[in-house]
């Protein structure tokens with residue numbers, strides 16, 4: 001039998017209210033001890049004096065919520081005790097809980113792990129809970145909430161069901177080889193397998209938007225020395241994160257700042273100015289800048305509008321073509337454009353006087369939104385999902401060309417297992433039995 005666990009469910013430290021969660025078979029015993037023998041009725045918030053059962057000393061004036069298995073977060077008996085969020089109160093209550101036989105402190109994620117174990121949620125939903133707790137921006141919150149609601153898990157479960165139905169044909173062929181089956185089951189199943197492969201491909205080919213939304217969209221600021229890249233970074237970060245000077249080649253290392261850009265988590269990198277140089281350290285800086293640009297999801301080229309030398313630099317013209325956005329800086333100095341001229345996506349700003357900055361932010365924001373924004377369909381949010389889907393897809397493709405029915409069946413079973421691993425939902429194998437029982441075997 002599972003042990004009863006407890007933990008602080010709210011944030012650490014001093015607060016108005018702290019919530020302590022208890023889950024497991026001894027929950028009622030603990031509540032009885034703390035409340036002096038009166039159990040609150042389930043799902044009703046009850047104000048109660050909490051006492052140390054060993055000496056009847058008062059701990060706090062609290063609020064208790066009791067849930068009875070299986071109608072609880074974990075599926076076990078659960079209690080949530082609201083206390084005043086002072087350190088001494090929390091400590092005292094923990095000491096008392098620790099003294100209760102059979103109780104121990106929960107491990108990280110253990111309540112949710114139990115919820116999964118008791119069929120309260122599948123693995124994608126459990127991951128959604130973690131993402132929801134970690135969500136720092138609005139878009140992250142929305143994506144996580146959709147996963148908690150089971151949208152992603154439902155999609156994978158549908159696919160598992162489809163594979164199961166296809167597999168049923170092959171199983172029938174194997175088990176009832178001498179019965180009156182359609183001559184070529186491939187005619188029936190192969191279009192279905194191909195359709196499923198197309199759906200998975202489409203889902204995989206998502207620009208990794210869900211993963212980007214979880215981890216942050218990487219934006220690299222690149223450009224010639226003294227264009228104002230570090231100045232721009234500081235403006236975005238609203239602090240002096242990078243050193244700014246009028247000396248070309250000031251920035252060497254890649255410097256990252258994390259920002260919330262219109263609800264999206266972004267990581268902006270300031271990089272060394274791009275130029276040929278004999279200085280070994282600056283050379284390494286330039287190499288890192290190019291690498292950061294290549295790795296970025298969105299590459300922003302910053303150019304000093306008033307610098308006539310840009311016109312002479314072929315490399316800047318090339319960067320203009322590949323950059324997602326060109327930011328012409330220092331409009332306070334000039335209103336003409338010197339150098340290789342305006343590429344399609346450009347914006348003119350002055351970090352110094354702030355003009356054009358909101359337009360630039362809107363521009364970057366819509367780039368992020370269009371590439372990594374939430375879509376109608378739920379998206380992959382973890383490499384774990386991606387690799388399992390790739391495996392499922394490979395097995396489905398193999399089933400299409402399998403030389404024998406038994407081999408095709410094995411490929412389909414492996415595809416099913418790969419998809420099933422993502423949700424960890426049980427029932428697909430059992431579903432096979434159900435479908436199989438009702439299966440029309442040519443009669």
Ligand SMILES: Nc1nc2c(ncn2[C@@H]2O[C@H](COP(=O)(O)OP(=O)(O)OP(=O)(O)O)[C@@H](O)[C@H]2O)c(=O)[nH]1
Nearest residue numbers: 225226227228229230231245249250251273351352
């Ligand atoms: N007039 C004017 N000067 C600016 C503007 N933005 C930046 N500067 C100045 O341009 C100089 C270079 O700025 P940085 O931000 O260090 O340029 P950088 O691109 O990071 O330069 P490196 O790190 O050397 O590649 C500094 O003296 C800034 O104060 C602007 O909008 N207008």
Ligand SMILES: [K+]
Nearest residue numbers: 226245247250
């Ligand atoms: K500089």
Ligand SMILES: [Mg+2]
Nearest residue numbers: 229230250251
């Ligand atoms: Mg710099």
